[in-house]
Amino acid sequence: MDRNKVIEIIHLSYHYPDGTPALKDIDLKVYQHQSVAILGPNGAGKSTLLYHLNGTLMGEGKVTILGIPVEKNNLKEIRRRVGLVFQSPEDQLFCPTVFDDVAFGPLNMGLDGQGVRHRVTKALETVGLKGFEARSAHHLSEGEKKRVALATVLSMDSEILALDEPTDNLDPAGSRMLMERIQSIPQTKIIVTHHLPVAVDLCERAVLLYEGRKIEDLSMGDLLRDRVLLEKFGFDADYAQWMYSRRKG
Amino acid sequence: MKHAFLDHHSQTESPIHHLDARAKIIVFFTFILIGVSAPPTSLFLFGLLAIVLIGIALFARLPLGHLLKKVLVVLPFLLIVSISIPFMKKDGVGGGYNLGLGGLSLSRSGLWILWNVVIKSCLGVFSIILLSSTTSFPQLMKGMEKLGSPKIFTMLTSFMYRYSFILVDEMYRTKRARDSRSFGGRWFWQTKVFGQMIGTLFLRSFHRGERVYLAMLSRGYQGTMPEGTAGRLGWEEAVFLSLVPLLIFLRIYLIR
Numbered sequence: 001m002d003r004n005k006v007i008e009i010i011h012l013s014y015h016y017p018d019g020t021p022a023l024k025d026i027d028l029k030v031y032q033h034q035s036v037a038i039l040g041p042n043g044a045g046k047s048t049l050l051y052h053l054n055g056t057l058m059g060e061g062k063v064t065i066l067g068i069p070v071e072k073n074n075l076k077e078i079r080r081r082v083g084l085v086f087q088s089p090e091d092q093l094f095c096p097t098v099f100d101d102v103a104f105g106p107l108n109m110g111l112d113g114q115g116v117r118h119r120v121t122k123a124l125e126t127v128g129l130k131g132f133e134a135r136s137a138h139h140l141s142e143g144e145k146k147r148v149a150l151a152t153v154l155s156m157d158s159e160i161l162a163l164d165e166p167t168d169n170l171d172p173a174g175s176r177m178l179m180e181r182i183q184s185i186p187q188t189k190i191i192v193t194h195h196l197p198v199a200v201d202l203c204e205r206a207v208l209l210y211e212g213r214k215i216e217d218l219s220m221g222d223l224l225r226d227r228v229l230l231e232k233f234g235f236d237a238d239y240a241q242w243m244y245s246r247r248k249g
Numbered sequence: 250m251k252h253a254f255l256d257h258h259s260q261t262e263s264p265i266h267h268l269d270a271r272a273k274i275i276v277f278f279t280f281i282l283i284g285v286s287a288p289p290t291s292l293f294l295f296g297l298l299a300i301v302l303i304g305i306a307l308f309a310r311l312p313l314g315h316l317l318k319k320v321l322v323v324l325p326f327l328l329i330v331s332i333s334i335p336f337m338k339k340d341g342v343g344g345g346y347n348l349g350l351g352g353l354s355l356s357r358s359g360l361w362i363l364w365n366v367v368i369k370s371c372l373g374v375f376s377i378i379l380l381s382s383t384t385s386f387p388q389l390m391k392g393m394e395k396l397g398s399p400k401i402f403t404m405l406t407s408f409m410y411r412y413s414f415i416l417v418d419e420m421y422r423t424k425r426a427r428d429s430r431s432f433g434g435r436w437f438w439q440t441k442v443f444g445q446m447i448g449t450l451f452l453r454s455f456h457r458g459e460r461v462y463l464a465m466l467s468r469g470y471q472g473t474m475p476e477g478t479a480g481r482l483g484w485e486e487a488v489f490l491s492l493v494p495l496l497i498f499l500r501i502y503l504i505r
Contacts, residue, residue, distance in 0.1 A: 107475030
C-alpha cells in the first residue's frame with residue numbers, strides 16, 4: 001500500500017436493483033488529508049459512489065479504506081473510519097435530542113459515559129453549537145440541522161469524512177458558516193456537490209462523473225482553467241475564471 | 250414550519266420541571282391509580298386529589314387555564330360514550346327521577362356511573378397533562394426506559410415523535426400542491442385525490458424509514474440501541490416521591 005493512501009477504489013461498478021447501471025468501472029485513489037470534490041450533474045452517480053465508501057452500498061470491484069477491504073465482515077471497522085453525512089439532515093438526525101444524536105456513534109463504538117460526553121462536547125464546539133445538547137432536531141433551523149448532522153460523525157473521530165451535498169437547501173449565510181466549519185476540519189474529505197463554488201472553497205482536487213463514469217480527475221486549479229470541460233458540465237466558465245484568479249490572488 | 254408541540258410548557262423553569270422523569274412518572278401514575286380505584290362516592294378523596302394536582306400545577310408555574318382547556322378536550326368524547334347511561338340504567342333499589350317527558354326517566358345509579366366516568370377521566374387526563382407539561386418528551390422516554398419499559402417500545406415511540414413533525418410538514422406541502430392545482434370538482438373526485446395523497450405519504454415515509462436505517466448503520470448501529478447514562482435520584486425526588494405513600498395512606502384511610 002502506498003504511504004498515506006486512505007481510499008482505493010478499483011474497477012467499481014454498481015447496478016440498481018432494477019438493473020439500471022449507476023457506476024461503471026470507477027478507479028480512484030485518495031491520499032491522507034486531501035479534500036476531493038465529486039462533481040457532476042444529477043444522476044451522475046455521485047451519491048452512489050459515496051455510499052460505497054462505508055459499505056452502505058456494495059457493488060462489483062474493490063473498495064479499500066485505510067488498507068481494509070470493504071466487506072461484510074469489516075463493516076464495523078470501516079464505519080468507524082468513514083463518517084458519512086447524508087444529504088438530508090432529517091435522515092441523519094433520528095434521536096430525540098441533539099446530544100443523543102451526536103452520542104449515537106460513540107456509544108455504538110463502546111465508549112463509556114465520560115468518553116461519550118467529551119466527544120459530544122468537542123464535536124458540537126467544532127460546529128459552533130455548544131449548548132445545543134438538550135435541543136430537539138425539529139426545533140433547529142436547516143443550517144443548525146446540517147451542522148448537527150456533521151457533528152454526529154465528527155464525534156466518531158473518523159479519519160475520513162464523506163459529505164453528501166453539505167450546503168444543499170441552505171441560505172448563503174448558513175452555507176458560508178457550514179463551509180467555514182468544514183474547512184477547519186483536518187480529516188480527509190470526500191465532498192459530493194453540484195455547486196462549483198462549494199467545491200472550489202473546500203477542495204483542492206475534483207473528480208468529475210457523468211452517467212456513472214469517471215470523466216476527469218484533476219486539480220481544482222486545472223478544472224477552473226479548462227473552459228471546454230467546465231462548459232461540458234454546465235458550469236459558468238467566466239465565473240470559474242474569476243474564482244481561479246481569486247484563488248491565485 | 251412551526252408546530253404545536255406535544256410537550257408544550259415542558260421547557261418552563263420550576264423545581265417540578267427539574268425533577269428526574271422517573272419520580273414524576275411514578276407520582277402521576279399513582280394519582281391515576283388512586284383515583285381510578287376509589288368508589289364514585291368518595292367525593293372528599295376526589296376533591297383532595299384535584300387540590301393537590303392544582304397545587305403541583307401552580308408550583309410548576311403552569312397556566313391553569315391552559316391545563317383546564319386541555320382537560321376539557323376529552324369531555325366531548327367522554328360524554329358521547331357515557332351520556333346515555335343515566336337514561337338506560339334501570340334502578341332496582343334507590344329509584345330514579347321521572348322527567349315527565351314521554352316516560353323518560355333518569356336513573357340514580359346511572360348518574361353515579363356517569364359521574365364516576367367523568368371525574369376519573371378528568372383527574373387521569375389532568376395528571377397526564379401535568380406529567381407531559383413538566384417533562385420534555387425525550388426525558389419522559391428516558392425515564393420510562395430506566396423504569397424498565399421495553400427498549401423497543403421507547404425506541405419506536407421516540408421515532409414516532411421525531412418523525413411526526415416531518416410527516417405533518419409533508420402532509421401540508423402535499424395539500425398545498427393539491428390546492429394550487431385543484432379547481433373544485435365533485436367531492437367524489439376529491440376523495441380519490443385524498444386517497445392518493447395518503448398513498449404518497451405512506452411511500453415517502455417508507456423510503457425515509459429506509460434512509461434513516463442506512464444513517465443508523467453508517468454510525469455503527471448493530472441491532473440494539475446504545476445504553477444512555479443513568480441520572481441520579483436526589484433529595485428533591487425523594488420529597489416528591491413521598492407523595493406516593495401519602496396518597497396510598499389517604500386511599501386506605503378515607504375509604505374503608
